[in-house]
Amino acid sequence: MADKKNSPQGSVATKDWVETMEPPMFKVLLHNDDYTSMEFVIVILVGVFHKTAPEATRIMLNVHEQGIGIAGIYTREICETKIEQVHSLARQKEFPLRCSMEKA
Numbered sequence: 049m050a051d052k053k054n055s056p057q058g059s060v061a062t063k064d065w066v067e068t069m070e071p072p073m074f075k076v077l078l079h080n081d082d083y084t085s086m087e088f089v090i091v092i093l094v095g096v097f098h099k100t101a102p103e104a105t106r107i108m109l110n111v112h113e114q115g116i117g118i119a120g121i122y123t124r125e126i127c128e129t130k131i132e133q134v135h136s137l138a139r140q141k142e143f144p145l146r147c148s149m150e151k152a
Contacts, residue, residue: 073152074127076119078111078134084143086112092145093119096133121152 076097078089086108093104097120111117122130131147138145 071123073121074124074149075121075152076127076130076134077148077150078107078117078119079146079148080111080115081144081146084138084145088138088141088143089145092134092137096130096137119147124149 078092089108089111090101090104093099093107094101097104099107099119107117107119119134120130127149131149134145134147
């Protein structure tokens with residue numbers, strides 16, 4: 049039987065720790081338009097982005113006044129999912145509401 053101490057398998061170096069990196073984060077941006085109602089934007093912010101009513105109102109007013117507003121900051125996959133949810137809900141209600149994402 050081979051001696052484990054002297055075998056090549058017993059001399060393999062291993063790392064004691066593994067460095068993990070946080071995934072890159074992205075902002076979901078809501079864009080102003082002349083047709084989507086303010087009420088619908090608030091419904092989206094509360095329902096899709098889980099904002100409180102006062103926070104949703106603040107973001108909606110920012111979108112209305114500045115032309116764009118940050119709905120949330122998430123990983124790429126979550127951003128893509130939320131954008132698709134917003135676009136789908138907007139299509140159902142026949143609103144042209146658009147979202148985009150950019151690196152945070």
